Amino acid sequence: MSGARTRLAGAGRPAYDLDSLLAVSVRVFNERGYDGTSMEDLSARLGIGKSSIYHHVAGKAELLRLALDRALDALSAVATEPRAAHGPAVDRLEHLVRRSVEVLVAELPYVTLLLRVRGNTPVERRALERRRELDARLGTLVQAACDEGSLRPDLDPGLTSRLVFGTVNSLVEWYRPARGLSVTRLADAVVAMTLDGLRVPGDPPDAARYDVVREDPS
Amino acid sequence: MSGARTRLAGAGRPAYDLDSLLAVSVRVFNERGYDGTSMEDLSARLGIGKSSIYHHVAGKAELLRLALDRALDALSAVATEPRAAHGPAVDRLEHLVRRSVEVLVAELPYVTLLLRVRGNTPVERRALERRRELDARLGTLVQAACDEGSLRPDLDPGLTSRLVFGTVNSLVEWYRPARGLSVTRLADAVVAMTLDGLRVPGDPPDAARYDVVREDPS
DNA sequence: CTCCTAACCGAACGAACGGTCGGCCGGTTC
DNA sequence: GAACCGGCCGACCGTTCGTTCGGTTAGGAG
Numbered sequence: 122m123s124g125a126r127t128r129l130a131g132a133g134r135p136a137y138d139l140d141s142l143l144a145v146s147v148r149v150f151n152e153r154g155y156d157g158t159s160m161e162d163l164s165a166r167l168g169i170g171k172s173s174i175y176h177h178v179a180g181k182a183e184l185l186r187l188a189l190d191r192a193l194d195a196l197s198a199v200a201t202e203p204r205a206a207h208g209p210a211v212d213r214l215e216h217l218v219r220r221s222v223e224v225l226v227a228e229l230p231y232v233t234l235l236l237r238v239r240g241n242t243p244v245e246r247r248a249l250e251r252r253r254e255l256d257a258r259l260g261t262l263v264q265a266a267c268d269e270g271s272l273r274p275d276l277d278p279g280l281t282s283r284l285v286f287g288t289v290n291s292l293v294e295w296y297r298p299a300r301g302l303s304v305t306r307l308a309d310a311v312v313a314m315t316l317d318g319l320r321v322p323g324d325p326p327d328a329a330r331y332d333v334v335r336e337d338p339s
Numbered sequence: 340m341s342g343a344r345t346r347l348a349g350a351g352r353p354a355y356d357l358d359s360l361l362a363v364s365v366r367v368f369n370e371r372g373y374d375g376t377s378m379e380d381l382s383a384r385l386g387i388g389k390s391s392i393y394h395h396v397a398g399k400a401e402l403l404r405l406a407l408d409r410a411l412d413a414l415s416a417v418a419t420e421p422r423a424a425h426g427p428a429v430d431r432l433e434h435l436v437r438r439s440v441e442v443l444v445a446e447l448p449y450v451t452l453l454l455r456v457r458g459n460t461p462v463e464r465r466a467l468e469r470r471r472e473l474d475a476r477l478g479t480l481v482q483a484a485c486d487e488g489s490l491r492p493d494l495d496p497g498l499t500s501r502l503v504f505g506t507v508n509s510l511v512e513w514y515r516p517a518r519g520l521s522v523t524r525l526a527d528a529v530v531a532m533t534l535d536g537l538r539v540p541g542d543p544p545d546a547a548r549y550d551v552v553r554e555d556p557s
Numbered sequence: 558c559t560c561c562t563a564a565c566c567g568a569a570c571g572a573a574c575g576g577t578c579g580g581c582c583g584g585t586t587c
Numbered sequence: 588g589a590a591c592c593g594g595c596c597g598a599c600c601g602t603t604c605g606t607t608c609g610g611t612t613a614g615g616a617g
Binding site for chain 1: 370371372374375429455457459488489490491493494495498499501502503505506508509510512513520525528529531532533534535536537538539
């Protein structure tokens with residue numbers, strides 16, 4: 122499988138280091154779900170005994186923590202890139218969407234795991250909190266682009282933000298790098314749909330367009 | 340809680356029927372994940388003993404099966420509605436997206452559970468297969484709308500289909516009916532973003548627009 | 558050849574799991 | 588009041604869970 126392995130491989134000895142062990146484990150977590158994966162499932166897939174896993178990590182929870190931190194660190198890095206701080210908000214938004222797609226693909230298994238966390242354990246709850254912070258930052262940017270007048274005014278910024286990043290996050294459910302669709306083209310398509318729409322423009326420009334739709338108590 | 344309960348409620352006796360028991364169970368499944376939910380978790384939340392659950396259903400797996408079938412039946416019904424069969428493909432597509440959003444909201448807990456299934460058990464694999472059939476039908480419709488010339492030609496139909504219904508499916512991650520955003524407005528917003536785009540049109544109509552982007556091996 | 562250490566192993570642990578069993582209890586029916 | 592039944596219960600079953608522990612083995616260093 123996918124493993125960088127340390128020196129003493131030689132014959133058939135796997136000899137995992139932490140990174141390769143984590144990579145295999147996360148792959149299994151994504152296939153069967155974290156709770157649905159037993160340490161024996163992992164050991165079978167790793168090709169080593171169940172107890173050997175504890176030579177590398179303290180337990181199942183730490184495996185999860187390492188994976189989630191990796192995803193969160195990568196996503197956080199995007200939000201703090203300099204290009205996300207200057208220029209028109211709508212351009213910064215487009216850049217952020219594009220970079221988010223790239224990171225999501227680069228760290229696909231880890232981000233996939235992150236997006237499925239439900240908060241059952243302290244480790245998961247801490248990850249959810251970090252995720253909420255990121256989402257809040259994205260929301261602010263969409264708000265700014267809306268205030269700026271660059272986004273259609275008939276949609277609530279909070280709603281817009283959720284739709285856009287819901288779309289981005291949904292990529293983990295089907296995108297597989299091996300299938301020949303490059304990341305750049307994928308990001309182009311996401312930006313094209315969310316920002317410019319799928320329908321060919323023209324014809325009846327729809328009289329009712331841009332009637333204001335906002336969240337309100339019904 | 341949410342439960343319709345049978346006649347003999349009277350004092351403090353819960354007295355569940357199958358529907359109300361399923362409703363509560365699915366809610367817990369969604370909070371903790373199916374694999375992360377024990378029968379004791381359910382019994383605690385239901386307010387009855389663990390063994391009492393087996394008076395209503397054969398086991399945990401049947402609980403899951405009932406919930407998934409409910410979601411799948413509702414979604415299948417949409418795909419076979421008469422309005423999804425006549426008229427321009429792009430109009431049928433818009434209608435299908437709108438109805439999908441409505442059903443997703445109407446059966447939110449059940450659809451949520453369906454979208455998180457990983458295929459660990461036979462019950463889950465059967466559900467995944469039914470889902471794939473639905474997805475295939477959607478893909479055909481997008482293809483038709485594309486052939487018709489109603490969708491921008493620079494995006495691959497398969498890719499478009501995944502993006503649109505990825506967006507729709509991602510609603511389960513955040514939409515809560517109680518928050519005052521009506522289903523109609525939600526569906527309007529989804530159609531508005533996916534089909535017409537978020538950005539205000541005009542200004543530099545982007546010379547490079549509509550360069551063909553298709554999947555190909557790299 | 559000897560020693561050291563990183564990586565692995567099988568056996569076993571207590572806890573928690575999904576599920577079974579025999580019985581209780583309060584309404585309804587006759 | 589006796590018989591019945593749907594809904595519930597506590598105790599318990601065998602299995603599987605995550606984890607621990609006392610070795611073993613292979614390769615590098617001296």
